[in-house]
Amino acid sequence: MAEQGENLKLRDNTYMYFRYYPSEADIVLILIHGIAEDHKYLKPLAAYVANENLAHVYTPDLRGYGDYAETKGDVDYIGQHDDDLMEFMDYIQDKHQHSKVILGGHSAGGGTTLRFTTHAYSQHISGYLLLAPFVHFMAPIMKKGDSENKESPNQAHVGRIMKLMMLNRLHMRKRNHQEVLTVHDPANENPAKLKGLSYRLFMSRLPDSYKRSLKRLTKPALVLIGDQDEEFEHSAYKPLFSKYAQSAKVTVLPHLTHDSLLTSSHTFQAIKEWIRQF
Template sequence: MPIRTNADGLSFEALVSEQGAVSQLPSLQRFEARDGTALAYRHYPSESPTALIVLHGSGTDSKYLATFAQALADAGVAMVYTPDVRGHGPSPQRRGDIDYIAQLEDDLADFIYHIKTENSVVSQVVVGGHSSGGGLAVRFAGGEYGHLASAYLLLAPYLGHDAPTVRNNSGGWAEPSVAKIIALSLLNKLGVTSLNGLTVLRFNLPPEYRNGSETLAYSYRLMTGFNPSNYRDELRSINVPSLFLSGAEDEALFADRFEPTVRPHIPDAEIVIVPGTSHLGLLVSEEGIEVVRHWLKGL
């Protein structure tokens, strides 16, 4: 099947079943968040005492992470967990929306507690994410629960619309309602949050990749909670091992700008660019997976 891109060049080859992800897909399991909601995740078992959580990017769910997660589990460097972020997946309680901006951080903290409770051999938890999932991991690092992670794995992380690493509209993937976002941001600063359920962001997923489980629009509170609040401050809060991995041919981000953007805030970060690799292709890149495997083994 030929690689399909949207009008602005974002490639979706890693979402195609030919990549082998579907055949490796574990069944969805569920854990209970603090508000009583049952949230879904996939588990890739391993003998390793390291638990790696990988958060998916915007508009989709945990399925496309299967090849990446299975490869690391098979290598014995981590048991891997890929949750469906609240508001996403085959049957979310409310697609494209959450109850309050900090809810995704609370969910992730609850998930870490669930993993440790269910598996007593876990010695360390690595929090990771791809694209917006990486942005959520960065936000988590700078929040009240950041200490729960022993390390951070940031895969082409979205650091926010004002970060120098981000291309215009993420390479054509995202369509923000800028005026509405600005207005809601001002209202939130005044303490007015009653309009945070309004839709402010849409995504350009080609029709042939849609199966009903995609999430093509976000409310203001979901968009805000899925991104870093202030990437500079949140990066500075990371004082544990961290790996930033991106593809040289990333259509949504500027891979060569991670070094000057991240290094001033995390001097000891490992920052690696994988040659010939796209934004989504990073998750099925053998070279990229090998970099992560080696890094996890060294923790």
């Protein structure tokens, strides 16, 4: 059966678009996209996992992303993606009864995945696949002088983020719609592309407390990062996970960047060996 696109109707009568890559396996992998892209760029990895019969793969567009988003770059409240993904997992469990579920993500998709380690729905998750995960902007994975990174198309407004964090601690949320991440991508001329993220969407992509989330990462977890990653400091991952999540397997892959990690045969092989342990 070929891959197919579908829509899932959510509780508020909006729709979550996703791609489904069928397999003959008894494992399901939900693979979540990064901070500024929708599901499309995950296709090579998703197709590989499904074609190798390692797992059925689903690549959803989170709320605020994709061609069918009602409001690009925004959600209604912090944590709305969690609620959407819970409904999505209910749908998957109904469709694939008795199958194990692996939750995974690339970059901010990894951050979104880590949110679920402290969530009640973690009981339905058998493992975690973290690909160059954006653990948190306050975690030691961030490159020094990151705001001056000329290679990144994303500009984070750090001062505004910190100010809004303080206001939210005081339960003042009226400004959570403000843009805190601007996306500059000259190569993408699509007028419908994502141009920026609100504070409430940005914070929905990261754990509330990365240390707490990592400590709760007790189920099998594979962390892959390239040693040429432009976004994050690859050498910080092993010490970080060793300190808070000893059960996670962290592998640094040579000669791979933030995005080439997703299309490398070395990545594919590492994922194949890991999934076959389930």
